[in-house]
Amino acid sequence: MTALFFRDLKLSIRAGGGALIGVLFFLTIVAVIPFGVGPDLKLLSRIGPAIVWIGALLAALLGLDRLFQAERDDGSLDLMLMQETPLVLTVLVKCFAHWTATSLPLVIASPLLGLFMNMDETAIGATILTLLVGSPAITFIGAVGAAVAVALPRGGLLVSILVLPLTIPVLIFGVSATYAAVEDAAPFLPPFLILIALTLFFAVIGPAAAALALRNTAD
Amino acid sequence: MTALFFRDLKLSIRAGGGALIGVLFFLTIVAVIPFGVGPDLKLLSRIGPAIVWIGALLAALLGLDRLFQAERDDGSLDLMLMQETPLVLTVLVKCFAHWTATSLPLVIASPLLGLFMNMDETAIGATILTLLVGSPAITFIGAVGAAVAVALPRGGLLVSILVLPLTIPVLIFGVSATYAAVEDAAPFLPPFLILIALTLFFAVIGPAAAALALRNTAD
Amino acid sequence: MSETSLAISKFSDLANPTRFLALAARAIPWLTGITALCFIVGLYLSFATEGDYQQGETVRIMYVHVPSAWLSMMCYTIMSLSAIGTLVWRHPLADVSAKAAAPLGAAFTLLALVTGSLWGKPMWGTWWVWDARLTSVFVLFLMYLGLIALGRAIDDPSKAARVSAVLILVGFVNIPIIKFSVEWWNTLHQSASVLRLDGPAIDPEFLRPLFVMAIAFTLLFFTLHIMAMRNEIWRRRIAAQRRLAARMASRED
C-alpha cells in the first residue's frame, strides 16, 4: 500500500511538477482575483478566506477526475480490482496520495497567500487550520465522482452534478469557520467541529462509495 | 472541419459533461462568496461582474488541458498532424468547439447568475457582452498550454500555471469594461475595444503557437 | 532538404560549444573584474550622493530597485531572442542560453519585487497593492518559475527547449504590459522618468549613481549568464558521456 502511495506521488510530481506547481497555480489564482475585484485592500482581506478556499477547491478538482480513469485506460485498474486487499483501502490510499500531492502544498503555502490578500494573523491561522481539516473532504468527494466516471463511460455530466454540489457544504463550513475565528461575534468551534465531522464522514462514505462504483464498472 | 467541430462538441457533451460543469462550478463559487462578504447586497452587486468573470475563467480552464492530450493518447493527433489542411486551422476549430461546449453556456447562463449576485440590468447586459467577446481569448490562450501539455506525460497543473498569468490582461479589460458600463464616470468603449483587440490578437497568436508546439513535440 | 541540413551542420559548427567554452574561459575573468569595479564605484556613489528632499534617504533604494527591474525585463527579452534562435535556426546554444537565463531572471525579478515592496512601505504606506505594474511584474516572476519547472518536467533537453521556446514567445506579451502599465493605467507607481523618448526627467544628482549601478547589474547579469551557459554545456556533455559509457559497457558483454 505504501508502494501505491509513493507511486501515485511520484506520478503527480513527475507529470505535473508536484508541489511547486500546486503552489504556483494557487498563487496565480490569488493574483488574478484582486485584479477583478479591484485593489481595495479592505474588501480583499474580507473575501480573502473565501478566495483561498475556492482556489483549494479548484486545485483539488483539476486532475482529480482522472484519478481512476488513468488507471482504467492503461489496465492497472483491473489488477487493483483483483487483489485480496480490500478495494476501499486502495481507494483511500490513492486519495491520500492525491491530497498530499495537490492540497497539502497549498495548505503549507496558504500563509503566504494570506499575506498577499492582506489578511491578518488570526485569519491566516484559521485558514490554514480549516484548509488542513477540510480539504481532504473535497478529495474524498471527488474520488466518488472519479469512480463513477469510470463506471459510466458517458457519465461526465453525472460526475459534475454529483461532485460539485456535495463540496458546497464543506466549502461553506470551512469558510464560515474561518470567519468565525476572525469576527468575535460568531463562535469558532461549532462550524469547525462540523467541518471535522464532514471530513470524517466523507472519509468513510467517499472511499466506500467509490469502491462500490468501481466494482460495478460496465466491463 | 465542421466534422471536427461537431465531433468535439459531441465528445465533450457525452464524456465531459461540458456545459453543466462550468455553470455548476460557477454556482458553487457564487454560493460560497456571500459567506465571505456577508449578506451585504450592495457589496455583492459590486463584486458581481468580477466574480462572474473569474468563474468563467476557471470554468474554461477545467478540461482544457486535455484538449490535445486525449487526441494524442488514442493516436488521432498523428493523423491530424499529417493532413494537408494547415494545423493552425485544426487547432482553431478545436478551440471553437471547446468554447462552444464550455464557455458559451456560461455566457447564456450569466443573466441568471447576475440575478443571483443582485446585479442590475446594465451590469448584466455588460457582463454578457464582455463575456461573449472576451472568453474566446481565454480558450485560445489555454490551447497553447494544452499543446504544451502533450509534450508532458500528464501535465494538467503545470499548464495552468503557464497559462493563467497570460489571461490576466483579458480579465482586467473584461472586468473594467463591465464596470465602465455601470459607472458613468468611466467610458465603456476604450476597454471594450481593447478586449476585442486582445481576443483577436490571441485568436492569431494562440492557435499559431499551439500548432508550433504540437509540431515540435511529435515523437 | 539535404542542402539545408548540410547548412545546419555548418551552422552548428559555428555554434560549436567547444568554441563557446574557449571564449567564455577568456571572457569570464575580465567580466568579473569590471563588474566588481563598477559595483565598488556604484555603491560609493549611491551612498555619497544626497538624499531627495521629498523621499529622504529612501531614494537610495532606487539604485538597486530600478536596475534589477530593468534586468528582469531584459533577461526575458534575451530569453525571447534565444527562443527565436531555437525555433528558427535550431541553434543548440540558443537552447542553452534560454535555459541558463531563466533562474537569473527569476532572481532579479524577485529582487525588484522585494526592493519595491521595501520602498513601497515608507512611500505608499503598504507593502503591496494590486496595481498593474506590480501585478505584471509578479506575473513575470510566476512565468520564470513556470518555465524553470517546465524545463525540469521534460527529460529530453532539445524537446524541452523547443516547447519552452514557444511559451517564452507567447509570454513576451507581458513585457510591454510591464513597461507601459504605468501609462495605460494610472497607478501609484512612478512613471518612466529615465528611459523616455524626450530624455531623462530626473536630477543628474540621482542619475549618475543610477547609471553606474545599472551598468554594474547588467555586467553582473552577463557574467552570470555566461557562467551558467558554460555549466549547462558541461552538464549536457557529462550526460552524453555517461550514456555513451553505459552503452559501451552494455555492448562489451
Next chain:
Amino acid sequence: MHLTAENLAARRGEDLIFVNISFHLAAGEALVLTGINGSGKSTLLRVVAGLLRPEKGTVIFHGEESLGGRDPGEVSHYLGHRNAMKSELTVAENLDFWRTFLGNTGSAPLSVEDATDAVGLSGITHLPFGYLSAGQQRRIAFAKLLVAHRPVWILDEPTAALDASADRLFADLIMTHLEKGGIVLAATHQPLGLRNAQELKMTGFAGVDSGIWG
C-alpha cells in the same frame, strides 16, 4: 490445486456471448481459447478473473492448503490487452511497484533484474516505459508475471506484437510455470506451442437473451 468453471454464461449488452461453458484445470494444466475476433475469448477470461460478473455459473479455485474454494481473481495474474504500466515511470519503477503491490504469495518470485532478464530486456530498465517499442512494452508486461508469484496465469493474447524469438521465449516461460504446477488460461490467435494443453473453441453470439423481461 485446481480451477473449476461450471456452466458459465456471460452477456454483453443484450447479447449472450457464451453459455454453458465448463472446464476443469488441475495443477500443471493449460487451457487455450481460440476463436474468431469478437467470439468472447476476452470476455471469458475477464469472467474467470472476476472482472466481469457472469450471467450464470461459477468459477472456483481450490488451493492446496485450504479446504474451501477461493475467488480465482485473488490467486491469478491477469495479462490483458492493455499492459497496466505507467508510461511516465521507468521500467524498473513500474515493475518494482507491481512487485510490492501484488505482494508475495507462496514461492519466491524473481527480482526485477532477473525478470527483465528473463524476457530479454535487462539493458533498458532505466528507460521510461512509454519510450519502449510495442513489443518491448508487451515483454515488460509479461515480466510482471514473474516478479510476484500467482498459481493461475490468465493471458489475453500474450504474444501480440511480439517477434518470433520472443514468441518462443514466452512459450518457454509458460511451460516452466506449468511444470512448477501452475495453471494457465490463454486466449490466442497464434499457436503458443504448449504441450498437453486443452483447447476450447469459442463460437461467439450464443443468442439474444431477453432476460426476465421476455
Next chain:
Amino acid sequence: MHLTAENLAARRGEDLIFVNISFHLAAGEALVLTGINGSGKSTLLRVVAGLLRPEKGTVIFHGEESLGGRDPGEVSHYLGHRNAMKSELTVAENLDFWRTFLGNTGSAPLSVEDATDAVGLSGITHLPFGYLSAGQQRRIAFAKLLVAHRPVWILDEPTAALDASADRLFADLIMTHLEKGGIVLAATHQPLGLRNAQELKMTGFAGVDSGIWG
C-alpha cells in the same frame, strides 16, 4: 508516382536507431519491414509519415500530376499501434468523422457501410467503439483506410490481434490497393503474404551518438 527515401537516419534519445536507409517504391510496389522488437520499424514508419523528424536524409513523394515532390505525410494513410478512434463514439460516427475530415483526394472512396462490410463487421456500426473486442477495433481502424483515398498506406503491424480469416481479408485489401497502383509500407512480425514485396530487415541500434555536446 513514386516514394523515395534517401539516406534516412533517425535518433531516439541519444541512440541512433538506424542510419543510411534508402528505398524507392513505384506505384503498385510494397515494402515490408521486419526485425526484432525495438529494431526501429515503427520509428522508420513515423519518419516516413512525417511524424518524426529524421536526423538526416529525406523522403519525397512524386505524384502523377505535379512535377515537384510532396510531403509524403499528406498523401498517406497511417495506421499506427493506436487506432485513432474515440471509444465514446459509435463505429459509424467515428468512421463518418474520418471520412469527412480526411476528405477525398483522387478516386472515389467507399461509403462507411461498404467499408465496414469490407472488413466483415457491417452488423455492429451502431455500437460504441469502446465496446468492441480488440480484433474488431483493429478491423474498424483498418476500415478507416477505405473511407478516404490515399495513394500511400503506412501500416504498423496491421494484423496484430487479428484472427486468421481477418489476416487473409487484410492481405486481400492490401493487394487490391497495390493493384490499383497504390504504395504500401508495412511493418510486421507475421508474413502478410504479399506477392512481389520488397523486404527490409531492420537491425536496430546503429550506434551511439553523443551529438554536439560530446
Next chain:
Amino acid sequence: MTHAFYVYASYGFAALVTIAVTAWTWADGRARRRELAALEAAGIRRRSARPKDSVGDGE
C-alpha cells in the same frame, strides 16, 4: 521604523540575492568540472579529444 531601515534592508537583500546566485552558479560550475574530471579519469574521453591513432571502439 526609520527610513534607514528600509534602505539597509533593500541593500542587504540585494546583496544576499546576488551573492547567493553567484555562489550557486560558481558551485554548480565546480561540481560539473569535477564530474568531467572524474569521467576523464575513468577513461571516457570526448571524441574530438581522442588521439587519432586509437581505433574507434564500436561506433
